[in-house]
Amino acid sequence: MSKAELALDAVDILAVDDEPVNLLLLSGLLRRQGINLVTARSGFEALKLLPRHDFALILMDVMMPGMDGFTTAERIRADEATRHIPIIFVTAISKEQRHVFKGYEAGAVDYLIKPFEHDILKSKVQVFVDMHRQRQALQRTGAALEQTVAELRTSALALTDSRARFQSLFTSMFNGFTLCSGVDAPGRPLDQWRIEEINPSMEQILERPREELLGRTMGEVLPDLEGYWSDFAGQVARSGQPAQFEGYMAELKRWLRISAYVPGPNLIALVAEDLTARHQAEETLHERTFQDPLTGLANRALFLNRLDQAMERSRRRLNYLYAVLFLDLDSFKPINSSLGYAAGDQVLRTVAERIQGVARGLDTVARCGPDEFGLILEELKNSGEALRAARRINKALALPLEMNGHQLHFTASVGVVLGPADYAQPEELLQDAGLAMEQARALGGGKVKVFKWAMRKRAQYALTVNQSLHNALERKEFRLHYQPIFNLAGNTLAGFEALIRWQVEDRLVPPNDFIPHAEQTGLIVPIGAWALMQACLQAAQWERDFALPKQFSIAVNLSAKQFAQPDLVRHLTRVLEETGLAPERLKIEITETLVMQNPESMVQKLRSLRELGAKVSIDDFGTGYSSLAYLQRFPINTLKVDRSFVSDLDAFENLVIVRTIVSLAHNLGLDVVAEGIETERQRAFLAELTCECGQGYLFSRPLPEDRALEMLGVCCPKQGPARGD
Ligand code: C2E
Ligand code: MG
Ligand code: MG
Numbered sequence: 001m002s003k004a005e006l007a008l009d010a011v012d013i014l015a016v017d018d019e020p021v022n023l024l025l026l027s028g029l030l031r032r033q034g035i036n037l038v039t040a041r042s043g044f045e046a047l048k049l050l051p052r053h054d055f056a057l058i059l060m061d062v063m064m065p066g067m068d069g070f071t072t073a074e075r076i077r078a079d080e081a082t083r084h085i086p087i088i089f090v091t092a093i094s095k096e097q098r099h100v101f102k103g104y105e106a107g108a109v110d111y112l113i114k115p116f117e118h119d120i121l122k123s124k125v126q127v128f129v130d131m132h133r134q135r136q137a138l139q140r141t142g143a144a145l146e147q148t149v150a151e152l153r154t155s156a157l158a159l160t161d162s163r164a165r166f167q168s169l170f171t172s173m174f175n176g177f178t179l180c181s182g183v184d185a186p187g188r189p190l191d192q193w194r195i196e197e198i199n200p201s202m203e204q205i206l207e208r209p210r211e212e213l214l215g216r217t218m219g220e221v222l223p224d225l226e227g228y229w230s231d232f233a234g235q236v237a238r239s240g241q242p243a244q245f246e247g248y249m250a251e252l253k254r255w256l257r258i259s260a261y262v263p264g265p266n267l268i269a270l271v272a273e274d275l276t277a278r279h280q281a282e283e284t285l286h287e288r289t290f291q292d293p294l295t296g297l298a299n300r301a302l303f304l305n306r307l308d309q310a311m312e313r314s315r316r317r318l319n320y321l322y323a324v325l326f327l328d329l330d331s332f333k334p335i336n337s338s339l340g341y342a343a344g345d346q347v348l349r350t351v352a353e354r355i356q357g358v359a360r361g362l363d364t365v366a367r368c369g370p371d372e373f374g375l376i377l378e379e380l381k382n383s384g385e386a387l388r389a390a391r392r393i394n395k396a397l398a399l400p401l402e403m404n405g406h407q408l409h410f411t412a413s414v415g416v417v418l419g420p421a422d423y424a425q426p427e428e429l430l431q432d433a434g435l436a437m438e439q440a441r442a443l444g445g446g447k448v449k450v451f452k453w454a455m456r457k458r459a460q461y462a463l464t465v466n467q468s469l470h471n472a473l474e475r476k477e478f479r480l481h482y483q484p485i486f487n488l489a490g491n492t493l494a495g496f497e498a499l500i501r502w503q504v505e506d507r508l509v510p511p512n513d514f515i516p517h518a519e520q521t522g523l524i525v526p527i528g529a530w531a532l533m534q535a536c537l538q539a540a541q542w543e544r545d546f547a548l549p550k551q552f553s554i555a556v557n558l559s560a561k562q563f564a565q566p567d568l569v570r571h572l573t574r575v576l577e578e579t580g581l582a583p584e585r586l587k588i589e590i591t592e593t594l595v596m597q598n599p600e601s602m603v604q605k606l607r608s609l610r611e612l613g614a615k616v617s618i619d620d621f622g623t624g625y626s627s628l629a630y631l632q633r634f635p636i637n638t639l640k641v642d643r644s645f646v647s648d649l650d651a652f653e654n655l656v657i658v659r660t661i662v663s664l665a666h667n668l669g670l671d672v673v674a675e676g677i678e679t680e681r682q683r684a685f686l687a688e689l690t691c692e693c694g695q696g697y698l699f700s701r702p703l704p705e706d707r708a709l710e711m712l713g714v715c716c717p718k719q720g721p722a723r724g725d
Contacts, residue, residue: 010036011129012053016046016072017061017090026059029118030125043067047075050082056132057125059112062091086128088112110285127281134174138273141173142259145271176202176272179263180218182237190233191219193268205254205272224251229258236260237268246275255279292367294345295352303366303374307426310376314420322419323386325375326433327355327393327412330445332371335408343403351410354396358389373412374430383418390414390448398446411446413437418450435459465517468504473526477503480534481702484711485555485673485695488687493715495587497555497695498535499702500527519559528562529571536579536586538705543585546716553587553615560594569608576612583613589640590616592624599630610635617673622657632668639665641691643676649685662689 013035015026023039030037038053040046042064058076062069069089076082092114112121180193195213203210206221213221232245237260246257255275263269290302298306307324314320329351336344348371355373359365364376375393377386397410415437423429432451440449472478482496502509518524539554565571576583588609595602595618609616617638618626622645641661645654658674665672674686677696686694703711 010034011056011132012036012038013057013059013125013129014038014040014046014049014053014055015059016040016043016064016069017059018042018064019061022061022090026121029121035125035129043069043072043075046072050076050079050085054136055085057128058085058087059125060087060089062089086110086131088124090114090116109282110289124285131278131281138174141175142271145173145175145177146261173199173201174273176205176270176274178202178270178272180268180270182266182268189219190230191217191222191225193218193233195221196267201274202272205252205256205274207252222249222251226250232258233260233268233270237262295349295367297352297356297373298364298366300366300368300374303364303368303376304426304430306364306366306376307429310378310419311423311426311429313378320420321380321383323377323380323383323389324417324419324429324433325377325386325390325393326368326415326417326430326437327373327375328369328437328441329371329397330411330413330441332410335403339404339406347401347403347408347410350401351397354399355393358392358396368430374433386416386418387448387450390416394446394448413441413443413445414448415440416448416450432456462517465514466521466523469514469518469521469523469527472502473530478527478530479503479508479704480531480538481704482538482554482708483695483702484700484708485693486699488674488683488691488694492549493711494549494551494693495553495555496539496708497557497589497702498531498538499557500531515559519561522561524559524561525565528557528559532556532558532572533575533579536575536581539585540579540581542712543581545718546712547718548585548712548716552716553585554581555587555589555617557589557619560591560597563590563594563605568605569612572609572612572614576614584615587615587617587638589619591619592621592626595634596624596626596630599627599634603630603633603635606635620675622661628664631664636670638671638673640673640675643696646674646676646682646686646696647678649682655685658686658691659689662691666690 011034013030015023015037017023017026017039018041020041023041027037027039038049038055040049044067046058046060058073060069060073064072067075069091073087073089076085076087086109088109089111091111110124112124177197177199178195179197180190181196182193194215194217198206198210198213200210203213206213208221218225226247226249228247229245229249232243236243240262242259242261244257244259246255248255253276255278257273257275259271259273261269261271290299290305291297292299310322314322332344332347335347348367352365352367352373355375356365359375359377362378364374364378366374368374375389377389380386393414394411397412399409401408401410415433415435417429417433417436419429421429423432432455435455436449436451439455440447443449479501480498481501482498484496485494486492487494500511500515502511502514515524518527535554535556542548562568572586572588576586606616615637616635617640618634618636619640620642621639622642639661641658645658645661648654649658662672671692673693673695674682674691675695677683677686677694677698679698682696683694683698700711
C-alpha cells in the first residue's frame with residue numbers, strides 16, 4: 001500500500017466529555033486533519049463505542065459525572081483489546097499535580113490543561129494519527145505475511161513456490177523480516193541460527209547490507225545480544241508456537257517488537273517492528289511534561305514528584321536525612337532589561353550548570369521559577385552537608401561570567417528545609433523553603449537560612465496584619481499620641497511629636513508592629529497622609545486655643561515611601577492650606593538612613609520643603625552613616641540623637657558621640673533634640689553638653705489627645721479672655 005493511499009484513510013479519534021460545547025470545539029478543531037471525531041458524553045458511552053471502532057487516540061475529560069476520566073481509562077487499560085489505545089487527558093484540574101500522576105498511572109500518555117493552545121492540541125493529535133496509520137499499514141503487511149507463512153508451513157516445497165511472492169512482499173514491507181535456519185537444532189540458542197533470508201527493512205534495522213548478513217549466524221551479527229531475546233526465540237523454536245516480544249536492543253539502540261514463527265522444520269521467521277520512533281515520541285512528551293526546556297533541568301512538577309518520593313523514603317527509613325534547597329538569584333531581573341533576553345537565558349543556563357556541578361548524581365536539581373532553582377539532596381550524613389552544599393553553590397555562582405563584554409557576578413539567596421520534616425504534601429515543604437529563602441534575601445543576598453517554624457508564624461502574622469491594615473483606615477482605627485519635647489535649659493515646652501497607634505479592640509498596637517508591613521505593602525502612603533492631616537489639624541486647633549511659644553512645633557514622622565511620592569510637596573502645601581497651620585509650626589521627621597540612601601536627590605526635595613516654610617529634622621541620628629559633605633548641603637533644622645546613645649551615656653564612646661553630634665550640629669547651625677531621656681542624670685548630662693531639647697519618659701510618655709490638652713493648659717495657657725474665642 002502506498003503512502004498516498006494511507007494518507008487517504010480517515011482515522012477515528014474518540015473524544016469523551018460531558019460538556020457538549022467542549023465536544024463541539026474539539027470537532028471544529030480537528031475536522032480539517034482528515035480525522036473522524038467520534039464523541040461520547042460519558043465514560044459508559046465511551047466504553048460502548050470502543051468495540052465498534054479502531055481508535056487512534058482518546059481525548060478524555062477528567063471531571064465527568066458518573067464515571068470520571070481516570071476510572072474510564074483504567075477500564076480501557078484493563079481490556080486486552082483496547083489497552084494499547086493512547087489516552088490524552090484534557091483537564092482543567094491538572095495544576096493539582098496529584099491528578100497528573102494519577103493520570104499517568106491510569107495510562108495517560110499525556111495531558112492537556114484547559115484552556116489549551118489549539119496548535120498544541122493539533123500537533124499532539126497529529127503524532128498519534130501518524131503512528132496509527134503506520135500501525136494499520138504494519139498490520140496489513142503482517143496479515144499478508146502471516147498468510148504466506150501459513151502457506152510455507154503446509155509444505156517445504158511451498159517455500160520455493162511462493163518465494164517470488166514472498167520476495168516482492170519483502171521489499172515493500174515496513175517490518176524487518178529474517179528467516180533463520182538451525183540444522184536439526186530447534187533447542188539451540190539464537191546466536192547459532194543462520195540467516196537464510198532478509199528483507200530491506202531488516203537490513204536497515206541491522207544497519208548492514210544483505211551481503212554481509214546472509215549466511216552469518218545471529219551470534220556473529222549481534223555478538224552482544226541481550227539474553228532475553230535468545231530465550232524468547234528458543235522458546236518459539238522449541239514449542240513451534242508463534243509469539244511476540246517487545247524490548248530494547250542495546251546493540252542496535254532500538255526498541256523492537258519481534259514476532260517469531262516456525263514456518264517449517266529447523267526454521268524460524270522473525271518479523272521485527274521498529275518502535276524506536278514511537279518510544280522517542282513518548283519520551284519527548286515525557287520531557288515536555290517534566291523538563292525545563294531552557295536549562296534541561298527537571299521542572300517544578302518533576303521536582304515535587306521527587307520530593308514526594310524523598311519524603312516517603314524518610315517515612316519508611318529510620319534516620320533518613322535529606323534537605324531541600326530553594327535558591328533565588330539575587331539581582332537577576334535587571335539582566336533581561338539591560339542585556340536582553342538572550343543574555344538572560346544564557347545566564348540561566350550557566351547558573352543551572354554550576355548548580356548541577358555541585359549536586360551529586362542522586363540529587364535532583366530543578367528550575368522552579370524564572371530565576372528560582374530547587375535542589376533535593378538525598379542520603380545526607382548530617383545536616384551540615386546541606387549548608388556546605390549551599391555555600392559551595394554560592395561560591396560557584398560567584399565566579400565571573402563573561403556576557404557581551406560584561407563581567408557578571410551572581411549570588412543566590414538560599415532557603416533550606418532539613419528532612420525528616422512533618423509535611424503532608426511536598427508543596428508545603430517547598431513553600432517553607434521559599435519562606436526561608438525570603439528571610440535569607442532580606443539579609444542582603446548571598447545568604448543561607450534554614451527554615452524554622454517561627455518563620456511561618458511570622459509570615460502568617462504578616463498576612464493577617466496586612467489584611468486588617470487594609471480595613472483599619474476605613475474603620476478609623478488609627479490614633480495619634482503626642483509626646484512633649486522640652487527645652488533643656490529652661491524646662492519649657494518646645495513642641496510635640498505625633499506618634500501613631502493602631503487601636504485593635506481594646507489594645508493599642510505600637511507602630512513598630514505594623515509600620516514595616518504598611519511600608520512593604522505601600523499602605524503607609526494613605527496611613528501617613530492621615531497622620532499628617534490629623535497632626536496638623538490638631539496643632540492648628542492648639543494654636544487657636546493656647547499661647548504657643550514662638551518656637552513651638554509639631555513633629556510628624558514621614559516614611560521612605562511617603563517621602564518618595566512625586567507629589568509630596570503639593571500634598572504638604574494642601575494639608576497646610578486646609579488645616580490653616582502656619583508652615584513653620586510643622587516639623588517633618590525623616591530618618592538618617594532614608595536621607596543617606598540617595599542624598600543627591602534628597603537635597604532637591606529638602607529645598608522645596610524649606611521653600612514651603614516647613615522645618616525638617618533628621619531622626620534616629622547616629623545610626624546611619626551620614627556624610628558630613630552632604631549634611632552641610634542639606635537645608636535642615638534639627639538633628640535628633642538616637643535613643644541608643646542617650647540610654648547609655650555612662651559608656652565613654654556614647655558620651656563622645658553625643659558630644660561630637662552636638663558640636664557638629666552647632667557648627668552647621670542646627671539644633672539638637674535628644675530622644676529617650678529616662679533619668680535626671682541623662683537630662684543633666686545633655687543639658688551640660690548644650691543639647692537644646694529633650695524628649696523621653698522622664699518628662700512624659702506619648703499622651704492621648706486629652707492628656708496633651710491638659711499639659712498645654714498648664715504650660716501655655718492663654719492670657720486674658722476665655723480659651724477658644
Ligand atoms: P521615633 O520617631 O524615633 O519615635 C520615638 C520613639 O521612641 C517612640 O516610639 C517613643 O514612644 C519612644 N520613646 C520616647 N521616649 C522614650 C524613652 O524615654 N524611652 C523609650 N524606651 N522609648 C521612648 P513609638 O511611638 O513606639 O514609635 C516608634 C517609631 O515608629 C517611631 O520612632 C517612628 O519611626 C515610627 N512612627 C511613629 N509614628 C509614625 C507615623 O505617623 N508615621 C511613620 N512613618 N512612622 C511613625
Ligand atoms: Mg520620630
Ligand atoms: Mg527616633
